[in-house]
Amino acid sequence: MANVIGGLATSHVPSIGGAIAKGLQQDPYWKPFFDAFDSIHAFLEREKPDVAVVIYNDHGLSHFLDKMPTFAIGAAEEYKNADEGWGIPVLPAFPGHAALSWHIIESLVNDEFDITSCQEHLVDHAFSLPLKLMYPDAKWPVRTVPITINSVQHPLPSALRCWKLGQAIGRALESWPGAEKIVVLGTGGLSHQLDGTRAGFINKDFDLLCLDKIVNDPVALTKYSNKEIIELAGSQGVELMCWIAMRGALQGRVSQLHSTYHVPISNTGGAVLLLENAPRAQAMAAE
Amino acid sequence: MSTSWNIPGTPVFGGDEARKGYALNKMCFSFNDKANRDAFKADEDGYMAKYNLTDEQKAAIGSRNVLQLIAAGGNVYYLAKFAGIFGLSVQDIGAQQTGLSLDDFKAHLVTQGQ
Numbered sequence: 001m002a003n004v005i006g007g008l009a010t011s012h013v014p015s016i017g018g019a020i021a022k023g024l025q026q027d028p029y030w031k032p033f034f035d036a037f038d039s040i041h042a043f044l045e046r047e048k049p050d051v052a053v054v055i056y057n058d059h060g061l062s063h064f065l066d067k068m069p070t071f072a073i074g075a076a077e078e079y080k081n082a083d084e085g086w087g088i089p090v091l092p093a094f095p096g097h098a099a100l101s102w103h104i105i106e107s108l109v110n111d112e113f114d115i116t117s118c119q120e121h122l123v124d125h126a127f128s129l130p131l132k133l134m135y136p137d138a139k140w141p142v143r144t145v146p147i148t149i150n151s152v153q154h155p156l157p158s159a160l161r162c163w164k165l166g167q168a169i170g171r172a173l174e175s176w177p178g179a180e181k182i183v184v185l186g187t188g189g190l191s192h193q194l195d196g197t198r199a200g201f202i203n204k205d206f207d208l209l210c211l212d213k214i215v216n217d218p219v220a221l222t223k224y225s226n227k228e229i230i231e232l233a234g235s236q237g238v239e240l241m242c243w244i245a246m247r248g249a250l251q252g253r254v255s256q257l258h259s260t261y262h263v264p265i266s267n268t269g270g271a272v273l274l275l276e277n278a279p280r281a282q283a284m285a286a287e
Numbered sequence: 288m289s290t291s292w293n294i295p296g297t298p299v300f301g302g303d304e305a306r307k308g309y310a311l312n313k314m315c316f317s318f319n320d321k322a323n324r325d326a327f328k329a330d331e332d333g334y335m336a337k338y339n340l341t342d343e344q345k346a347a348i349g350s351r352n353v354l355q356l357i358a359a360g361g362n363v364y365y366l367a368k369f370a371g372i373f374g375l376s377v378q379d380i381g382a383q384q385t386g387l388s389l390d391d392f393k394a395h396l397v398t399q400g401q
Contacts, residue, residue, distance in 0.1 A: 060364040064316050065305055085318045086371030152364050154301040195363035198296030199381040202399040227292045263400025267377050
């Protein structure tokens with residue numbers, strides 16, 4: 001049985017890639033964000049996961065408005081990063097895990113999530129930068145499964161729907177017969193807005209509430225409508241949906257190992273959260 | 288079908304905008320490739336004609352004004368690739384949309400974290 005060992009959520013703003021390229025990790029502006037990854041590196045060194053399932057939103061690299069999937073899953077043995085138009089370095093290709101992808105696809109469709117499968121799938125900064133933050137040498141020790149949630153074109157799926165998607169992903173991972181250790185990523189957020197005369201909006205109070213609820217009471221976050229999330233967290237604050245789906249995939253006893261919140265990184269309330277997931281059988285034995 | 292939520296200062300990109308802005312966003316999507324960015328820079332009018340931009344969209348591209356580009360159906364994720372041609376960051380476009388200087392916009396971001 002596969003073992004979902006934990007969840008990691010992190011902001012993914014493109015300028016993180018610029019900061020890495022310029023070696024600004026210890027610059028006072030960036031240091032609080034990059035220092036959060038000391039705990040993540042210790043966790044990865046100790047646990048050595050084999051697979052990363054990465055739940056994120058594509059920003060117009062793999063998906064365009066001609067065919068816009070609400071939920072899509074990569075089903076390939078390799079995923080390439082590519083130029084997104086603004087000059088952050090392109091990272092080495094990421095190994096996939098097509099057999100696990102197809103298992104998740106079959107399990108999700110059986111679970112009434114009619115997702116789009118992608119045998120060709122470019123991965124953008126929202127996928128590549130979290131992995132680069134986890135593994136700064138870019139020698140990827142994990143095989144990956146990209147899962148995207150539409151954040152570009154409304155109607156977007158609701159927080160509740162993304163929670164249920166995450167739960168279905170969790171069930172799929174639990175039923176995978178392999179012995180891999182799996183970490184689930186949710187990337188994006190927290191509050192930010194790029195467009196309109198409210199550009200630059202950040203809501204620290206709401207972000208801190210989300211950081212608490214995502215650990216201790218994630219169902220509370222599923223009560224918000226997308227309109228409410230945009231009012232409270234800005235247009236692109238809807239990326240919270242990726243965090244909610246990640247949390248839904250953790251089916252065991254969840255405990256927080258690390259949490260960082262730092263404003264601003266670029267236009268964003270920057271946040272990093274590491275959760276440990278004790279497998280269900282173990283969790284039951286402990287109760 | 289429009290998603291009109293009337294959140295002040297906050298565009299919502301729904302079906303109406305996706306239809307209106309299709310040509311503009313398709314052109315901006317092409318800017319993922321450097322060869323296309325270079326072709327646009329070499330001949331803006333010719334490149335816009337190739338993508339069948341409307342007069343409103345052509346004027347918005349010419350203006351380099353983000354609010355005008357959004358009004359013409361632009362989606363911020365694709366417009367960011369257009370901004371990238373000029374080396375503009377999301378803070379530059381934030382300052383432009385809010386009418387703040389870049390320094391004041393950055394200070395506004397910092398203040399919200401305090």
